[in-house]
Amino acid sequence: MDFSFKHTKHALRQHLRAQRRQYSAAHQQRAAQRLAYYLQRLVGQHRWQHVALYWPSDGEIDPSLFARYLQRRGVRLYLPVVLQRHGLRFVEAPAQAFSVRHRQQLRQQRWPGKRNRYGLREPIGRGAIAAHQLDALLMPLVGFDRQGQRLGMGGGFYDRVVARLHRRVRRPQLIGLAHATQEHTQLVSEPWDQAVDVVVTDAGHRRR
Numbered sequence: 575m576d577f578s579f580k581h582t583k584h585a586l587r588q589h590l591r592a593q594r595r596q597y598s599a600a601h602q603q604r605a606a607q608r609l610a611y612y613l614q615r616l617v618g619q620h621r622w623q624h625v626a627l628y629w630p631s632d633g634e635i636d637p638s639l640f641a642r643y644l645q646r647r648g649v650r651l652y653l654p655v656v657l658q659r660h661g662l663r664f665v666e667a668p669a670q671a672f673s674v675r676h677r678q679q680l681r682q683q684r685w686p687g688k689r690n691r692y693g694l695r696e697p698i699g700r701g702a703i704a705a706h707q708l709d710a711l712l713m714p715l716v717g718f719d720r721q722g723q724r725l726g727m728g729g730g731f732y733d734r735v736v737a738r739l740h741r742r743v744r745r746p747q748l749i750g751l752a753h754a755t756q757e758h759t760q761l762v763s764e765p766w767d768q769a770v771d772v773v774v775t776d777a778g779h780r781r782r
């Protein structure tokens with residue numbers, strides 16, 4: 575990987591993140607509703623019991639409406655917790671974490687948790703699940719392309735988890751979530767990059 579490529583990737587990440595951070599609260603709310611609609615259509619026939627998602631930040635599309643839909647159906651939800659050396663584990667989310675109607679209220683919502691080194695809220699303590707026991711892993715994307723290649727925050731957190739999952743016979747469905755505007759014509763794929771099975775946005779979904 576030469577310097578210019580590294581630079582391009584960094585610049586693309588900055589660009590896409592700045593773009594999604596500009597969305598108004600009203601825009602984010604509509605996007606979250608549309609996302610929930612498409613996700614519900616996609617999972618209609620599934621019998622999921624354990625699903626990991628994320629606590630939205632940095633303009634990310636908000637999965638919390640969908641989270642509440644799953645909770646009402648008795649699905650158990652998990653949030654990522656960052657470990658040393660760019661490891662990730664998934665800890666059960668407190669019921670209150672997603673019990674709000676609007677994204678803005680997510681920030682004020684009280685639940686037992688702490689902030690990680692990136693300022694993201696995380697649940698504390700017990701209730702971790704091995705990633706391969708999840709039925710679905712919903713990942714926040716910074717960018718994506720038609721092939722399901724993903725651009726993340728750059729820490730390699732999800733790349734590492736997903737690489738291990740691919741060695742398993744049974745693995746969760748890998749679902750990337752993003753605003754439709756985060757699609758990029760073609761992302762340059764690096765050897766360690768791990769594609770997702772499907773990307774769902776506020777404009778629908780696209781399987782690989």
Ligand SMILES: Nc1nc2c(c(=O)[nH]1)N(C=O)[C@@H](CNc1ccc(C(=O)N[C@@H](CCC(=O)O)C(=O)O)cc1)CN2
Pocket residue numbers: 628629630631634654655656662692694714726727728729730731732
């Ligand atoms: N909501 C949410 N939770 C998540 C992720 C995510 O992308 N979104 N993650 C997905 O991986 C993990 C956390 N990974 C992160 C990786 C980097 C940064 C970050 O803020 N990085 C610096 C830039 C560092 C650099 O330039 O190297 C920054 O933005 O200032 C944040 C989270 C787990 N939890």
Ligand SMILES: Nc1ncnc2c1ncn2[C@@H]1O[C@H](COP(=O)(O)OP(=O)(O)OP(=O)(O)O)[C@@H](O)[C@H]1O
Pocket residue numbers: 724725726727728729730731732733734737764766767
């Ligand atoms: N399976 C792995 N084992 C060890 N290191 C890895 C693995 N996968 C990725 N990495 C490292 O993590 C970093 C990931 O950088 P990259 O720019 O691809 O992040 P990304 O696609 O935005 O990642 P993510 O969304 O997974 O955090 C690279 O430095 C890479 O070497």
